[in-house]
Amino acid sequence: MTAAIKDLFRQRILVLDGAMGTMIQAEDLDEADFRGQRFADHASDLKGNNDLLALTQPDIIKAIHLGFLEAGADILCTNTFNSTSISQADYGLEDIVGDLNFEAAKLARAAADETTANTPDKPRFVAGVLGPTNRTASMSPDVNDPGFRNITFDDLVAAYTDALQGLVDGGVDLLLIETIFDTLNSKAAIYATLKYFDDHDIRLPLMISGTITDASGRTLSGQTPEAFWNAIAHARPISVGFNCALGVEELRPHIQEIATVAGVNISVYPNAGLPNEFGGYDDTPEHMAEHLGEFARSGFVNIVGGCCGTTPDHIRAIAAAVDGITPRPIPDNPPHCRLSGLEPLNFGGVTGFVNVGERTNVSGSARFADLIREGEFNKALDIARDQVDGGAQIIDINMDDALLDGEAAMTTFVNLIAAEPDISRVPVMLDSSKFSIIQAGLKCLQGKGVVNSISLKEGEGPFIEQAR
Template structure:
């Protein structure tokens, strides 16, 4: 399947000024609107629909909606948070009309619409203040609420699938996936979900520090149609990561790279011939099911990509491993031949009087040092317990987990969230980007409660 290319690149080519973005409806809006590409779904719908048409004519099977920044969180930069639903609804309807026209012209080849859900302009697992590592500008619950609104507009507008993309912080993505499931449950509807992560550079990690394999295991619980990589890198730089993802993910895989790396002027120089040639190599190697383009890719890029992969066999999805895997910034897989898995228990107020005293006295720097000592001593997992009568368990768990997330040597191992209080467990899960271990839930409250919590 062929995905479309860069909506942002095509919008930039329109050379719109402030008035061009405002249109008549927002002529009196109190904040600058130039650069708010998503708003054009309301103020320049014809231009957006023509861009969709160009990508379809180039050979795209899947259109992405022009909604990458259409959460209330991101739209707040333009004082447009109150129009999030409207923008998503309009964007989905525009792409739906364009896709349906193309499908009508070729009834044997249906075109699809993917609702684009960007990562927002906030990060849930990192602090923007180096002097306050436990600080967060956004919470899991705030992300969920914003994504629920966006999803509502996209689904009502007629998308065929949802695509959280350009994920740089896995905790943000987990909030998005949670919101998707919440929306599906509330509205008795279910659509395919495709996700795409961004590997920021040759370190092979996300911006929030996870390796690709750790990222995959953090979201592998979700019911996904596909998982892929997009943005930040050109296809040549993506090669080792696409190969790795193809090996580890028991789902369809996608790749939509930038048109190379940006030059000194922020422009993309990779030609359609070069981009399509590299993606065709990936396809021939059996690594891909979905191909497309990200920043800098035009309809001509997509035309040549579509031609280069036509007739090539799609990747065969591997069988899912039965070995349990967990993750912090790095992955921990428990194999039959694994050595003893060691759990660091000193970050447990019930099991360490010293750690309990440090937490009660708010000496959190020393408390974090205890976690560091545990990992330095060989702990494969860090057990964190805040069940103490004098503590606000959910607050204490959140605060400590946010602090150790800023310590790469500690955060590389999975966390065991240890509590007999479900509120504490839930608070912990909402601030861990990796795949944590829960210790524990039980059938004490009945089977229905157990299954909901699980």
């Protein structure tokens, strides 16, 4: 199946489905509909928990899938945007995450297979959706405590791993990490996915889609499109792109940017415009089709579809607009070192010397070491800021000191840096002789940094394991 998908990408522009949530809203379901028989006595309100409908109203979900397939979608997205234990905790339904993902995948699988049977010359595929959760790993929910986090990397990995099992068992063809507003969340999802592949000796194509939140051209956690790509390129996805938050016109420059730098297929599935004063979406099928058709003719895209506010009519018009247009050729970019903080840092033939600021190192700066030992992390940030202001293109952080809990100190300092865009715009070099301290830093880093360093002194096996 993976070979068939890759072959189709070379032949034509593929079409994703539209907005499951929009179609569910049109059903005008009440609390009893969401509960069904299984959850009739559940203690919490359940209306609005759209993912639950895979269990309580499966016929509705399957009918929505079939509607998008009839409209021309090649790839169905499972109704699992919030099917993690983290998101389902809002409803007290953490324990049913396995069922949610499995049954949602089965419904999409059945719809895709039925449609493929009717049109065998046009196979349909199922993408298992891993949503962003309602927490942010690289941002604090408390403006008065920028170093605080209400979720950890390990928490996210565990939640995504639970969801993956159900999606794979339910028969998905691809996995889609989507609507990424915090790149560190997506890196946890990537880690969980790649580890799941290794542990179960399988491989499925991986699609990754971020979200540019406003006219600044950045994700909610502050990254530019190229910085985002540099941070997640190690996953070797089959596609990368953007969805949600913006309408098709607003997304154009950001899709153009990532299409230039990413050596994989490019996806775009915008909202049907920006929300109006009633929370609805006004862009017509014809409007979206016109602009996505232009994206295709400009050579920007390999996958198109719709997000919030898009219906089968939108997908039908979009599919017609890109029909027959040659898909974007994959650029053969040279294999340079490509790092990122909030902004990219690429090493090329004209880069020259790269300045690494090493004063945020307890072994290299007595002042920094004293501040860290005294717990004055906010004052220590000034040293990092001075280095970046002075021209450092990377900042080196080292917390190896016998008087410190190195892992805790690294976690605290990297989390605080993330809240300072004038510092976090540059990549971070995690510097330690202890791999556990490096790991602690990596779990807080949304960009692509540098590890300094790991050693062969413990043998080739541990070295390879740490490098992976």
